[in-house]
Amino acid sequence: MSAPAASVPGIFGAAWVIARKDLAIEFRTRSAFLSALVLSLISIVIFFFAWDPTAVGAVDLAPGVLWVTFTFSGLLGMHRSFGVESHDRAMDALLVAPVAREAIFLGKGFANLVFVVGVQAIALPAVALFYNLPVGGAFLGLAGVMLLAAIGLTCVGTLFAGMTANTRMAELLLPVLALPFFVPVVMPAATITARLLAGRPLEESMAWLRLLLAFDLVFVWACTLAFPFTLED
Amino acid sequence: MTKTDLMTRSEQKSSLDWLAVVAFLAIAATYVRAVWFTPPELLQGYAQKIMYVHVPAAWVAFLSFALTALAGGFWLFLKDPRLDRFAESSAEVGVIFTTVVLITGPIWAKPIWGAWWVWDARLTLTLFLWFLFLGYLVLRGAVHEHETRARYSAIVGILGALLIPFIHLSVYLFRTMHPMPIVANPDGIDMPPVMIKTFFLALFSFTLLYAAFVRARYAIAAERDALDDAAAADR
Numbered sequence: 001m002s003a004p005a006a007s008v009p010g011i012f013g014a015a016w017v018i019a020r021k022d023l024a025i026e027f028r029t030r031s032a033f034l035s036a037l038v039l040s041l042i043s044i045v046i047f048f049f050a051w052d053p054t055a056v057g058a059v060d061l062a063p064g065v066l067w068v069t070f071t072f073s074g075l076l077g078m079h080r081s082f083g084v085e086s087h088d089r090a091m092d093a094l095l096v097a098p099v100a101r102e103a104i105f106l107g108k109g110f111a112n113l114v115f116v117v118g119v120q121a122i123a124l125p126a127v128a129l130f131y132n133l134p135v136g137g138a139f140l141g142l143a144g145v146m147l148l149a150a151i152g153l154t155c156v157g158t159l160f161a162g163m164t165a166n167t168r169m170a171e172l173l174l175p176v177l178a179l180p181f182f183v184p185v186v187m188p189a190a191t192i193t194a195r196l197l198a199g200r201p202l203e204e205s206m207a208w209l210r211l212l213l214a215f216d217l218v219f220v221w222a223c224t225l226a227f228p229f230t231l232e233d
Numbered sequence: 234m235t236k237t238d239l240m241t242r243s244e245q246k247s248s249l250d251w252l253a254v255v256a257f258l259a260i261a262a263t264y265v266r267a268v269w270f271t272p273p274e275l276l277q278g279y280a281q282k283i284m285y286v287h288v289p290a291a292w293v294a295f296l297s298f299a300l301t302a303l304a305g306g307f308w309l310f311l312k313d314p315r316l317d318r319f320a321e322s323s324a325e326v327g328v329i330f331t332t333v334v335l336i337t338g339p340i341w342a343k344p345i346w347g348a349w350w351v352w353d354a355r356l357t358l359t360l361f362l363w364f365l366f367l368g369y370l371v372l373r374g375a376v377h378e379h380e381t382r383a384r385y386s387a388i389v390g391i392l393g394a395l396l397i398p399f400i401h402l403s404v405y406l407f408r409t410m411h412p413m414p415i416v417a418n419p420d421g422i423d424m425p426p427v428m429i430k431t432f433f434l435a436l437f438s439f440t441l442l443y444a445a446f447v448r449a450r451y452a453i454a455a456e457r458d459a460l461d462d463a464a465a466a467d468r
Contacts, residue, residue: 156392159388159392163372163385163388163389164372164375166376166381167372167375167376168375169375173371173372173375176367176368176371176372177368177369177371177372177389179364179368180361180364180365180368180393180396180400181365181392181396183361183399183400183403184396184399184400184402184403187403187404187407188403188406191407207406208406211399211402211403211406214399215399218395218399219392219395222391222392222395223392226388226391226392229309229384229387229388230384230385230388232381
């Protein structure tokens with residue numbers, strides 16, 4: 001922590017304080033993280049029983065299992081990130097704090113990113129274990145792709161979670177709104193994952209990787225700019 | 234203004250909607266021409282005639298979504314409720330036309346491509362566009378406060394416009410990686426003049442129909458907003 005507690009931090013300092021607050025709440029209760037984790041593990045197991053290993057190889061099935069799991073468990077965490085603020089109208093306290101609204105978004109987004117990466121860090125080894133996957137050689141590439149995709153998923157998911165938190169049926173509305181936006185993230189990520197698991201080099205997937213990177217750049221920027229407009233004045 | 238004032242006002246306004254009449258006449262003229270005065274295509278036969286529904290509907294679908302995003306963008310700066318009502322009307326009409334595209338496409342694809350659905354780049358893009366704007370409408374339905382609803386819709390509309398190129402790129406990359414056996418090319422560039430004329434007549438009449446639908450839908454939105462305001466004032 002660079003800024004002393006009494007002074008008003010800059011945009012990134014404020015974002016870090018908010019992210020730390022969210023992560024501290026999550027670390028102490030672990031409610032959402034455990035739910036997301038259990039959901040991931042259960043879906044991995046259900047996928048296994050819906051699978052005929054003589055018809056489809058594990059390497060062909062695993063990318064789909066991984067990305068369906070990451071997408072839905074991630075949504076669970078993002079939905080919660082603004083849910084915690086609705087209790088006791090904590091959101092109002094955040095809004096009157098003398099920090100830029102963009103900082104609130106970046107803080108929430110960063111906490112969500114840590115959440116999604118945390119789920120990924122346990123779900124990937126679980127898939128490797130249950131499906132007997134040779135992940136070893138592709139690990140670095142996979143980790144990079146998972147991080148890039150997690151950035152795209154969390155920035156869009158955080159923005160929509162903030163919007164839907166105040167509506168009725170928020171937990172239904174968030175996936176309906178966010179999933180179309182996840183298409184250009186999940187499609188490259190799943191394709192690259194499939195190729196890496198099949199032992200092909202990352203260089204073969206450069207077009208997909210560029211698409212993923214471009215999505216991250218455009219949407220982190222666009223969602224950060226759009227977030228202040230979602231809040232009431 | 235009270236609720237009874239509004240009701241009499243809406244009754245007085247129920248005169249003939251000339252735009253809708255013109256649009257329906259244009260649509261009728263298009264199909265008279267398309268069915269009786271335009272020859273069937275050499276290779277595809279009568280199946281090709283669905284183009285006079287499918288392609289104009291697709292044009293209107295993309296037009297309506299572009300205008301929805303644009304109206305949302307302007308709303309963020311002007312805060313004019315008329316822009317939001319227009320965005321709402323345009324999105325709803327757009328969903329209807331996209332549904333027409335998604336229904337007529339497979340009807341044509343079955344005899345020509347041999348499958349109801351192919352994961353072709355354009356098909357997939359249209360499908361996701363449909364999902365995107367269904368989400369938009371669901372969001373509108375879930376928010377009641379006018380300004381909040383307008384604000385949220387504007388943001389989803391603008392982000393949706395940003396998203397379309399990305400979806401297009403990814404489905405394009407996906408398709409080129411897995412080439413599909415496509416028997417016929419749906420591009421209608423080499424059309425004889427008689428078909429081109431019918432085609433442009435269809436484009437024109439569908440655009441008129443879009444305008445008529447949006448106008449009618451806008452009137453409903455305006456009445457609803459006025460009624461909401463009156464109810465709020467009565468309270």
